[in-house]
Amino acid sequence: MLSIAEKELLQKEDPYWFEELFYRDLESWFSSDIACCDECYDDYLACWPHAYAADKAAFQCSSIDLECFYSGSRLRAYYTKEQFDKYICLISCPRCGNELKYNIWPYSLPFNAIENFESKINEISEIAKKTPFLLLENYFAREVYDAILNISKETEKKLLSASLFRARESSSLKSEEISEFDFPPNSVVSEGRYNHAGMPVLYLASDPKTCYHEMRGVPCTIAELNLLEKIKILDLTDTYDSHQDYSDLLSTLVYSALMSAKQDNTGWHRPKYVFSRFVGDCANSAGFDAIKYPSTRGGEDSFNIVIINSSLSISKHSKLIDIVKYGEHDNTAVTNG
Template sequence: MKCCINCFEDVELKNIIEHLKEKGDCDFCHSHNVYVYDIEKDNKIGELLTEILYIYTLEDTLPREFPTNKLEKLEDILMNEWHIFNLDKTSMIKLVKELCKKSYTRIDDVFEQKVGFKELHLKHLKHIGLYLENNAILKTNTWEDFVESIKTKNRFHTDFFNENELEKILSYTVKTLKKGEVFYRARISKDKKGYNITEMGAPPANLASAGRANAEGISCLYLASDEKTTFYEIRAIAYDYVCVGRFELNKDIEIIDLSSLDKISPFISELECMEYAINVDILNKIAYDISRPMRRHDSKLDYLPTQYISDFIKKKKYAGIMYKSTLSETGYNLAIFDESIFTCIDTKVYEVESLSYDYK
């Protein structure tokens, strides 16, 4: 049987398939004339996926002390946490069984029983606790533990993080922006005159309010990938005048792309599958928190966890962060720590004529 490049989201697996330069039809997603992978001829992908399967322990072999409420179906874990496949659940199970049947002896059982992740839920065991201390971003803590602590207990001197591990994981999301690239920033104006280019930059420190990437009193330049996204981000309403500045990058810079944090491949050579597995839930939650929409009455304290991550990135000399816009389907945002690396080169003023609301 043959699977294909379209069956996967994971970049490393797609590269393996493309490198083989074999084209044909896929037996799983039914794509035609695409790069394919003959499961009977090559077992490299099967061996990589088997490493993931062995992370989880079958219910019938787990110790009695394992909490039953932490048992899950493997297909749900693979679909919701690992971001490997581009298939529906039924096709994904069929593909994994075909790929791993030679290297995983209980391939049918692993999808019939529930499984448990001992390294996350038996932290009290000495050898597991020691592994987490050395290899987990938050050591033996959860993201929820950290959020609660930074909001209510210790804001400035936390020992929750394994900083070496956090820096290592973040290094896989480094993105280079080139000199001359253009981004946008918007401000609501009181009239059609708008603002001149000198008024479109980041607010001065004494006027800087708390944001996703900056604490109150610390200036940060927030930009968007396109004009339309800026309208969403400033919550423009009907009949507002919106002044949009076009900002050009003055030099090549490196940023951390937090929008790709939950898409890191577990098959990177420098990263062990177990190391990825103990961190994947935290990576998903950081990626979600940095981009989640803030409501009008939300507390500024809700920004604290992502401000901590942003400050850590700033300390490591990156120029800023990139994150998804949850208000715009196609746009993304930048938070730049030093606004001088961008120049506002012109402005336009728009009048918002109408709005369209989606609700449930």
């Protein structure tokens, strides 16, 4: 990296004002600042895993190499390519401070992220690893709890008109009765994104394919259901329309590693689920019946709904529409009718 003296020298040699012209073109081309560079790309996605696929993969599409940026920008009118390569050292990545070398990602998260959120992620991750039951000692966790209580007061129960899908591993299914798809017995429930071990919830998805991906591709039997009861949903997929006052907070959580980090499903140690389980507890205590959240494994617009109110048995409160098998013959779906 350039020393301050070297940078000043380079600025003196600069015939125009490289930094100003660079940012002017970046702004007019992408309307956003640089989210990350090659150096900090992995770290950016570790903090904001949902940004990778969300919003029609806008983040991935924003990648541009500096040569293309030069050829497409008005900088060409002022600098030769050699001069561009020389003066680019004057621009450093706003995220990690390193000089830009090959690629940049001009991208802004599609909401106003909570200030200094990345340091909050670190604080919460430390507690999650060491003393998960003490999360409420953390001021930010407390803020999230209070927000969810307030959101609950403003949220009405509603009837879902679209079908939802619930998968079971085909090999463990005794029949295709609706009761087979209901809350599992406590004794077989391991820790999940929104539930503690031994405390059953119902994970449902927006479509069979998302169910199948959430089941990590094991052959599964999927029930298509219509919920017949009105339910109160904490909606983490469409936060602006559903919970406008807290939309930035909820979106920040959902895009971040706190709620959307991928967790491999082996073993008992699942620290990446601690904060989402905490949110599950907050929602449960605030009177929500379910949480709707984007799938980390399905495609664009796919979502999951987890029913956290254990009195909402699907045998009693929903209608079975269809049964579909997935993953048994080259991953094609077979409908039983």
